[in-house]
């Protein structure tokens with residue numbers, strides 16, 4: 001989180017060259033208030049940098065601007081990939097189905113054929129007099145892929161909806177990783193694993209602290225067709241990337257038509 005803070009504290013002009021301009025290319029910086037994860041609220045009071053592919057040509061800040069940034073983030077990406085695959089295996093085991101069913105559909109993580117994304121997040125201090133009606137640090141949403149690993153600092157604000165439909169606090173527990181089920185996993189398992197809606201509230205008035213978190217969104221390979229693994233037809237088959245792209249278009253608008 002230290003190294004990601006160094007990036008976020010750069011002036012906006014230094015981050016703009018890494019801006020994400022199209023939904024079809026997930027890599028890059030998203031400035032504050034761009035992302036509306038709940039489209040009925042104003043954009044979230046957060047900024048993020050997203051890494052999808054470890055391709056050598058991806059745009060990164062120069063080594064002298066944030067020393068060690070690329071290497072640290074890429075190596076953390078690989079650790080998240082390993083952990084996600086382990087968790088996906090355990091999930092299949094718990095369902096008593098082919099243990100490799102999920103893992104085999106995530107082989108391309110880190111390549112151009114898979115949109116799994118490591119996102120570092122920075123929530124700047126909130127000036128309550130500037131907050132728009134209904135604005136949050138991050139609006140209510142569920143993630144799109146299979147599972148999300150979430151690492152957060154101790155500042156709080158994250159809430160997750162329980163099965164009764166109430167939002168409950170999900171504070172950081174030292175030494176743990178929070179794992180969210182995402183939408184494609186819900187479809188895949190015909191609602192056995194339910195995707196969890198979540199949001200990040202504003203800090204109380206007068207609290208001008210920043211919040212930082214890191215999320216790893218595991219997605220199945222782009223061309224995998226997600227079909228209910230119990231053989232039912234509860235959800236029609238969807239291609240992984242086609243489904244996620246539609247969801248990205250809801251959250252950011254159809255960026256590719258405006259860039």
Ligand SMILES: O=C(O)CCC(=O)C(=O)O
Nearest residue numbers: 121138152158200213215
């Ligand atoms: O920062 C957090 O704790 C949550 C971020 C999040 O849910 C997201 O970016 O999808």
Ligand SMILES: [Fe+2]
Nearest residue numbers: 141142143198
């Ligand atoms: Fe999320």
